[in-house]
Amino acid sequence: MASPLPPSPVGVHVRAPAKINLALKVGAPRPDGYHPLATVYHAVSLYEDVFAEWAEPDEFELEVTGEGVADVPLDDNNLALRAARLLARVHGGQDRLGVRLTIRKSIPVAAGLAGGSADGAAALLACATLWDIDLAPEVLRHLGAELGSDVPFSLLGGTAVGGGRGEDVAPALARGSYHWVLAFGHQGLSTPAVYRRFDELNPDPTPPEVPADLMNALRGGDPYELGAALTNDLQPAALSLRPALRRVLETGLELGAVGAIVSGSGPTCAFLVEDEEEAIDLSVSLSAEGVARKVLRATGPVVGARVVA
Numbered sequence: 001m002a003s004p005l006p007p008s009p010v011g012v013h014v015r016a017p018a019k020i021n022l023a024l025k026v027g028a029p030r031p032d033g034y035h036p037l038a039t040v041y042h043a044v045s046l047y048e049d050v051f052a053e054w055a056e057p058d059e060f061e062l063e064v065t066g067e068g069v070a071d072v073p074l075d076d077n078n079l080a081l082r083a084a085r086l087l088a089r090v091h092g093g094q095d096r097l098g099v100r101l102t103i104r105k106s107i108p109v110a111a112g113l114a115g116g117s118a119d120g121a122a123a124l125l126a127c128a129t130l131w132d133i134d135l136a137p138e139v140l141r142h143l144g145a146e147l148g149s150d151v152p153f154s155l156l157g158g159t160a161v162g163g164g165r166g167e168d169v170a171p172a173l174a175r176g177s178y179h180w181v182l183a184f185g186h187q188g189l190s191t192p193a194v195y196r197r198f199d200e201l202n203p204d205p206t207p208p209e210v211p212a213d214l215m216n217a218l219r220g221g222d223p224y225e226l227g228a229a230l231t232n233d234l235q236p237a238a239l240s241l242r243p244a245l246r247r248v249l250e251t252g253l254e255l256g257a258v259g260a261i262v263s264g265s266g267p268t269c270a271f272l273v274e275d276e277e278e279a280i281d282l283s284v285s286l287s288a289e290g291v292a293r294k295v296l297r298a299t300g301p302v303v304g305a306r307v308v309a
């Protein structure tokens, strides 16, 4: 069969954001092993860049550069490669498609910020654009859910409620823009290990519900209210596996953060501050304290995966 002609453009650049969970309520494991969640995702301005270029039919190539590359799988376990193969298989029709993917990582690996999911989401969108496969956003999100629980949100972005195992996303009614300071650890945490520790610590958890105070705070747009309402059921499990995180959280609060939380399964600590000036002050002071490997500022909410060029 003849290989399809490269449609224009020949290369596509997609950018996808990191997430933090403003609320993460976790229930008892389901028969399939996943935990039912009621979560509020929030996309922040730290991005993965994924480039997709036309390649020979059936050729799926990957190059990864940037933050934490040594810990990124380069084989078919990589979420970006899996995304490309999945899209080609399900929506490629009779065409024998191929792609050369390049990921420029800025989101630390296994940090609780969904960097791998951002790569999967970005690769889906980049390949769909490159191969001229026109899919509705909800169809793309449905495909994303096959790659991982956080991938649909990486495509959606903004602030959104997540149900099911996290893959069932809907935009939340939210006002305002928030300033965050993110403190990264020296070593990642395994998401399955943190869920396992959650099970040990919570033999009989209550069914998860999105907290009303957090939704009210988001409707009001006041960072102080939001800071007080941040909640993460996985935080005790992450602290139990990485006790040093307690000091990071306490230090950020002592230095003026209006809220502090472990992001998802950790180990990144996210600090909410009042405004940009406070964000600059806190990031400088936290760096000086030496409690984290690296400290960065970010704002949220930002849009989900999007074509840049």
Ligand SMILES: C[C@@](CO)(OP(=O)(O)O)[C@H](O)COP(=O)(O)OP(=O)(O)OC[C@H]1O[C@@H](n2ccc(N)nc2=O)[C@H](O)[C@@H]1O
Residues within 6 Å of the ligand: 021, 024, 033, 034, 035, 036, 037, 039, 111, 112, 113, 114, 115, 117, 147, 148, 149, 150, 151, 164, 165, 166, 191, 192, 195, 263, 264, 265, 266
């Ligand atoms: C904890 C969260 C919070 O948003 O994110 P991270 O902090 O890892 O970024 C997510 O639930 C992670 O989502 P994601 O990293 O996409 O997980 P998946 O690839 O779907 O699943 C990886 C593993 O995590 C566990 N898992 C994941 C989701 C879920 N609702 N229950 C689970 O028990 C399972 O052990 C599963 O095998």
Ligand SMILES: Nc1ncnc2c1ncn2[C@@H]1O[C@H](COP(=O)(O)OP(=O)(O)O)[C@@H](O)[C@H]1O
Residues within 6 Å of the ligand: 071, 072, 073, 077, 078, 079, 080, 103, 108, 109, 110, 111, 112, 113, 114, 115, 116, 117, 119, 120, 189, 191, 264, 265, 266
């Ligand atoms: N493109 C990718 N980038 C980073 N990690 C990936 C990628 N694809 C698969 N992974 C695997 O997913 C794991 C979790 O990755 P990541 O999304 O960075 O963290 P988290 O789930 O804590 O948000 C990594 O340890 C790695 O084995």
